[in-house]
Amino acid sequence: MRIHAIQTGEVQIKTRHVESRRNARPARVLDVLTDRNWAPRLPISAYAIEHPDGLIVVDTGESSHANDPGYQPWWHPFVQTSERRWVEPHEEIGPRLQALGHEPAEVGRIVMTHMHGDHAGGLSHFPNAEILMSAREAKMALARDGPANGYLNGHYPGWLKPSPLEFDSEPWEGFEASIVLTDDGAVRLIPTPGHTLGHLSVVVDQGDHLVLIAGDAAYSERALLEGIVDGVAQSAEHHRDSTRRLRELCTRHTVVVVPTHDPDGPQRLAESQATAVPGR
Template sequence: MSVSVSILQTGTIRIRPSHRHQSANKPVLLRRAKAIFGDRRWTQPLPINTYLIEHPEGPILFDTGESPKASDHRGLPWWHPFFQMDVDINVKPEEAIGALLKQRNLSPEDLQAVVVSHLHHDHGDGPEDLSRARILVAQEHWDFYRKRFRATIEGAAPQYWPDHFHPELLQLSGPALGPWEKTYPITKDGRVVGVPTPGHVPGHMSVVVFADEAAYFLGGDVTYDQRLLDMEETDGVNSNSHLAIEQLRKIKTFAMQKPVVLLPAHDPNAAKRLVNNEVYRPSSLK
């Protein structure tokens, strides 16, 4: 059986331009305050992409996307200014991850694993549709997000997680890959590998897929689009902007070593690049 990647888009999200990008030199709280309170503009609707990996060991889902319950702020904390002022979510019932899998004639039990880049609401709101699936999260990330109030403050929506939710925790026990000294093993044959990409949040994880047609870098929120990555410009609400820049440089270094198709979660051009297997050709490191 071949290895391939396809997109399951769980609706769209609009964010503030200063959420999408700000100077890395400002303190974290000031950047977040500007995105929430100081910017009244919106980006275009951005995709909320999850990725389905077909693999001989069984299908693997990368990220779980957004819940339809989050549309129009329904079900999101009324007291949290980030959820009420910084995001505009549009997810139809037929765009929920469970419905999208059903359209592929897949059930949660059919999945070998669900790998979650991080538990922010638009990446980790699907576990209620996947309660019988094996969900994998980096140990460092879960250590930061396991307390539900803290997770909510940091942009997760644990009210959408199943009762007693506790994912399987991945350790950095795999061999080096490019600039990453250690990796997260996901498949036995090494064709699907997790790499640590912290900065957006602690313990953020990306996935590299060595498929038949190309190598794919599934980036979650390590960047919001390929152009920002190439310019080494981070998002505006990350927890550690300088660590985030370090990850962008590692990805560029990897792309210089290995032809790779870059697929962030919210890049409007990701679907086109995937269809055409457009390889990312990075500029020189800054």
């Protein structure tokens, strides 16, 4: 099963956003807002899984309008002062998929790891798709107070009606629940709360190894291995618990880890380069 990493431009965030040094969320966010140091630009990735049942797209990247004047809400200090984005129109997920030979209008299923703007910004390319996300994420992202919690839901397409997923089915590995997405069992969703409370990750069984499409469960392979919590995570405690479970998975299996913002993720994916966990 071929999996494509699709880069939809770049984002730049503060060093204390990449790696926080406080525990409580208000202290972490304040630390990011007052940080003067920008981390290097990072890729914004989405993924396309060429499954025999049909193409499955994981996340949709950022919109090329993200830097238009007035696009980001003026009253939102975080998006105004603590994030920068570079996305050209041809870098949006729609044209990227077309370049790979896939018509966006024919995509049947989109899986959202979570609903932050750099993951949901390309949803408008998929008006005919079923948009899957955890029930918790759907509720929080579409809530009236969503923007205050980091969900700029005014940018979501007006037609968006997510298919909410309840993680109430079979346990899998170290996870209390999981959802099998395909009849052959090769694509599975697991709850990885922390960055957002409804965050999920996607595990693809490639036979001799697993590919973990980790979204923002950790910003990089290193963050996953070291349990580094990001500056805006809704829950540091859940974040650490999720990366611990993911490390256990990497101990028991050969796992290729591809987080959204890890510059080395696409190369690891192309080379099926597994994550080396100490003790494996």
